[in-house]
Amino acid sequence: MLILSGVLATVAIAVTTAFGPRWGVAAPLLLVLIGIGVSALPGVPPIEVDPELVLAGVLPPLLYSSAVSMPAMNFRREFNAISGLAVLLVLVSSLLLGAVFAWIFPDLGFAWGVALGAILSPTDAVAVTIARRVGISYRLTTILEGESLLNDATALVVLRTAVAAAALTFSFWQAVGQFLWSVLVAVVVGGLISALVVRLRARIPDVTASTLISFTVPFLAAVPAGLLHGSGLVAAVVAGIVTGRSGPRHLPADQRLSDGNNWRTVELFLEGAIFLLMGLQVSALVADASVGPTGLPLVALLAFLAVVVLLAVRAAYVLPLIGLLRFDAHRARHSQSGLRDAVQAIAERNADAVTRSLGRRPRGGTAADRRSGRRISESRWHRLGRRSRLMLNDIDYVLRHPLSWRDGVVMVVAGMRGAVTVAAAQTLPESTAHRSDLILLAFITALLSLLLQGGVLVPLVRWVRPSTPDVDEQRRQRAALEADLTEVTVPQGEGEDELQHRLALIHVRRDRLLDLQDEGVYDATVLEQTLTSLDTAEVGLRLRHHNRAER
Numbered sequence: 001m002l003i004l005s006g007v008l009a010t011v012a013i014a015v016t017t018a019f020g021p022r023w024g025v026a027a028p029l030l031l032v033l034i035g036i037g038v039s040a041l042p043g044v045p046p047i048e049v050d051p052e053l054v055l056a057g058v059l060p061p062l063l064y065s066s067a068v069s070m071p072a073m074n075f076r077r078e079f080n081a082i083s084g085l086a087v088l089l090v091l092v093s094s095l096l097l098g099a100v101f102a103w104i105f106p107d108l109g110f111a112w113g114v115a116l117g118a119i120l121s122p123t124d125a126v127a128v129t130i131a132r133r134v135g136i137s138y139r140l141t142t143i144l145e146g147e148s149l150l151n152d153a154t155a156l157v158v159l160r161t162a163v164a165a166a167a168l169t170f171s172f173w174q175a176v177g178q179f180l181w182s183v184l185v186a187v188v189v190g191g192l193i194s195a196l197v198v199r200l201r202a203r204i205p206d207v208t209a210s211t212l213i214s215f216t217v218p219f220l221a222a223v224p225a226g227l228l229h230g231s232g233l234v235a236a237v238v239a240g241i242v243t244g245r246s247g248p249r250h251l252p253a254d255q256r257l258s259d260g261n262n263w264r265t266v267e268l269f270l271e272g273a274i275f276l277l278m279g280l281q282v283s284a285l286v287a288d289a290s291v292g293p294t295g296l297p298l299v300a301l302l303a304f305l306a307v308v309v310l311l312a313v314r315a316a317y318v319l320p321l322i323g324l325l326r327f328d329a330h331r332a333r334h335s336q337s338g339l340r341d342a343v344q345a346i347a348e349r350n351a352d353a354v355t356r357s358l359g360r361r362p363r364g365g366t367a368a369d370r371r372s373g374r375r376i377s378e379s380r381w382h383r384l385g386r387r388s389r390l391m392l393n394d395i396d397y398v399l400r401h402p403l404s405w406r407d408g409v410v411m412v413v414a415g416m417r418g419a420v421t422v423a424a425a426q427t428l429p430e431s432t433a434h435r436s437d438l439i440l441l442a443f444i445t446a447l448l449s450l451l452l453q454g455g456v457l458v459p460l461v462r463w464v465r466p467s468t469p470d471v472d473e474q475r476r477q478r479a480a481l482e483a484d485l486t487e488v489t490v491p492q493g494e495g496e497d498e499l500q501h502r503l504a505l506i507h508v509r510r511d512r513l514l515d516l517q518d519e520g521v522y523d524a525t526v527l528e529q530t531l532t533s534l535d536t537a538e539v540g541l542r543l544r545h546h547n548r549a550e551r
Contacts (some may be wrong), residue, residue, distance in 0.1 A: 006332045007270030013272030026130045028275040028418075029454050032447065035279020046284035049277050054423035056222065057255040057271050060236040063125055063149055063214045064218035065267045067240025068247075068259075070149075071515065071524030075241065076389055077394060082146035082323060086122075092152040093121035093313045098162070100309055105303070112432065115162035119425045119442050120306055122151040124270050124418030130412035137467035138525060139401040144414055152420065153182055153231040161427065165271065178229075183373070185230025190221040201252045210251075211258045215266070240432065248514055253535035256544075260532075278419040285422075289440040303444035307452065315412045322408035329402055332395045393520035400473065400523075406466040413460055416453045469525070477526045484516070485509045485530070499545050506538045 010375050012034055013027075020027035038044060075082070097117030102110040125148035132141055161175040197217050201210045222232030247256060285371035286296070375396050425442035489503045509532065 006185055009273065010269065010275055012276065017268060017272065021133075026133065026454055026458070027272065028126070028130055029277040029450060031272055032450060035276045036282050037279075038052050039280050040284040044283070046287050047277075047280045048284045048515050049281055049301075049423075049425040052420055052428035054274065054277075054355060055427070056226075056232065059125070059152075059233055059420065060218035060222040061215070062267060062270050064221075064236045064240040064243075065263045066145060066180075066264070067149060067237045068107060068244040068520065070145055070244065071528070072241055072245040072522050074138070075146055075396075077397060077520075078139070078146060081143050081325065082123055084152065084321065085143070085147040085317070086150035088156050089314065089317050090118070090121045090151050091454055092317070093310060094118040094155070094158045094162075096313055097121065097306060097309055100305070108433070109166065111162050111166035112438075114497075115159055115166070115428070116438055116442070117423075118155045118158035118162060119421055119428075120417060120418070120445050122155040123148045123415040124323065124420050124446075125149055125152075126418050126420070128416070129412065130416065130450075130457060131410070133462045135468055136410055136414075136461065137401060137403075137407065138469060138523070139403065140407050140411060140467065144411065147415075149237045150234060153186070153234045154179070155424065157182060158229065158423065159427075166184065168312065172214065181229060182231045183234060185228045186225050186232070186234035187238050189225040189228065189230060190235035193217065193221045193224070193240035193241035195237075198246050198250050201255065202252070207254050207258045207377050210255045211262050214243075214259055214263070222386065248510070248531060253538040257532075257535050257539060270467045274419045278422060278443075278446070281422065283442050285436075285440050290438040299441055300444055301446075303441055303448050305538040306441070306445045307448050310415075310417075310449075311412060311453075314415050318411050319408045320404050322405060322411075325403050329398045332398050383455055389519050389521075397523075399518060400470075401467065403467065406464045409464050410457075410461060410466045413453050413457055415448060417446040417449040419446070433453065474526055477522050478530070481513070481516070481522050481530055483524055485512060488512045499541060502541055503538060506534055506541075510534050 012031065016027040016034070016532055021029050023030075023172075038046065092112050094117035096108055097120060098114030101108055101116055103114035104114075123144075125145070128148045131144055157175065157179040160178065161343040164171075194217060196219065197213065201213055204210045204213070214266050218236040221235040225230040225235035241286075247259075251259075289295075289299070422439070422443045425439045428438060432438065488509050490501065490508055513527060513531055513534070516522060517524075
């Protein structure tokens with residue numbers, strides 16, 4: 001029966017993914033409704049999902065996969081906005097919701113109200129996939145995904161702090177220390193594990209074995225981080241960012257293509273499974289709640305109130321944030337010309353200084369010392385030039401992708417809750433007063449958030465018309481990038497056959513593309529598409545050579 005259930009679930013995920021867009025309904029919403037419908041069928045037993053299955057088994061690979069595909073350059077550029085949404089907004093939302101719940105239920109107390117607020121405050125990384133598929137701009141997608149990848153650490157620290165405060169063991173500085181330690185451990189462990197595994201996989205010639213090892217990376221990062229009292233989820237995110245940045249320079253083309261195809265399948269299945277399981281838990285959560293069927297309307301009303309409060313707080317934070325980002329863009333536009341001239345002048349002066357240092361005959365010192373001095377001068381000029389170009393490209397990025405109040409409206413509505421909210425609620429201590437009712441409240445809040453916000457997102461985007469990917473700009477950048485890469489050539493060596501020459505040409509052009517990526521010259525989507533084309537061309541050449549050799 002278990003095998004049959006798994007097969008049916010997989011078919012449901014595939015069908016909703018394929019046909020949901022044709023029906024005008026996002027696949028995750030269909031899966032939640034299917035789960036609710038199945039749980040209400042006669043003879044279907046209540047289904048309870050261990051929260052650790054979601055928090056420790058499903059989320060790390062999903063967050064890792066999303067982080068791998070997120071351009072590190074864009075993440076850096078939007079980090080101020082992302083960190084504010086992931087930390088400050090979660091904290092404010094938790095406190096305000098705590099005050100609302102404590103006012104409505106005086107017996108609950110402020111501390112437990114904040115604990116419930118911390119459970120409801122973070123947006124769900126899986127739910128953000130609904131927003132990703134409605135055609136919003138890449139910049140807005142980066143901010144939403146970055147927020148959802150990092151806000152769980154803040155929410156879990158606030159949750160632990162509120163539970164401790166309810167037990168009269170609260171310390172503000174201890175809470176701050178826990179948060180900083182949680183993030184520090186996650187960054188160190190996630191970055192170290194990912195760097196080691198990437199270099200290990202680079203030495204493995206078998207593509208299948210290498211891809212199989214990649215499936216362990218999120219757990220290799222999350223588990224040790226959790227044992228060291230860090231955030232396992234943030235560790236998985238850091239591991240994904242490091243892999244996405246260092247993988248193209250270390251992993252061969254066939255491994256990268258294999259990773260992309262296999263991880264997309266894993267991500268599709270896990271995303272679908274988590275929404276389906278969310279719907280299947282309805283019967284069990286209602287049965288465990290002490291309010292009974294007659295109290296469900298009251299719980300639903302409270303959940304609706306929580307959604308309204310969350311949206312109001314988010315709007316009060318996001319809309320001024322959009323104004324601040326627009327002001328930064330306005331200031332960058334006015335300073336761009338002067339900065340470009342100043343940076344060019346600095347680069348030229350430093351280039352002249354390097355030229356003079358190379359032509360000057362040093363007094364004393366060994367030849368090695370003189371060569372070392374020249375290398376240091378060249379290195380300093382190179383670093384200055386790279387930083388200068390990076391600054392200008394950051395300004396160009398902001399000006400190419402402006403954000404308006406229309407984007408702010410979409411950003412507010414796109415902040416949905418999901419299955420993580422239910423899993424986090426189920427981690428409340430067994431001694432928590434009205435624990436089963438709080439879990440049911442969290443579930444209905446997440447359900448309403450998904451159905452209401454996710455249901456109106458597509459028509460809202462059509463009505464508000466936020467920023468969308470500029471097709472003409474992408475076409476222009478793609479042509480400019482191709483011209484830039486065409487200038488990179490490799491002289492054909494004596495005795496070198498055509499295959500070796502073409503592979504060498506692909507390698508040097510890939511290196512040039514990655515250098516341009518580090519400088520932020522072109523949009524991440526254009527770079528990613530071109531990198532995939534180069535990888536595909538290399539794999540095709542090697543495959544044709546292998547087939548000819550076998551003949």
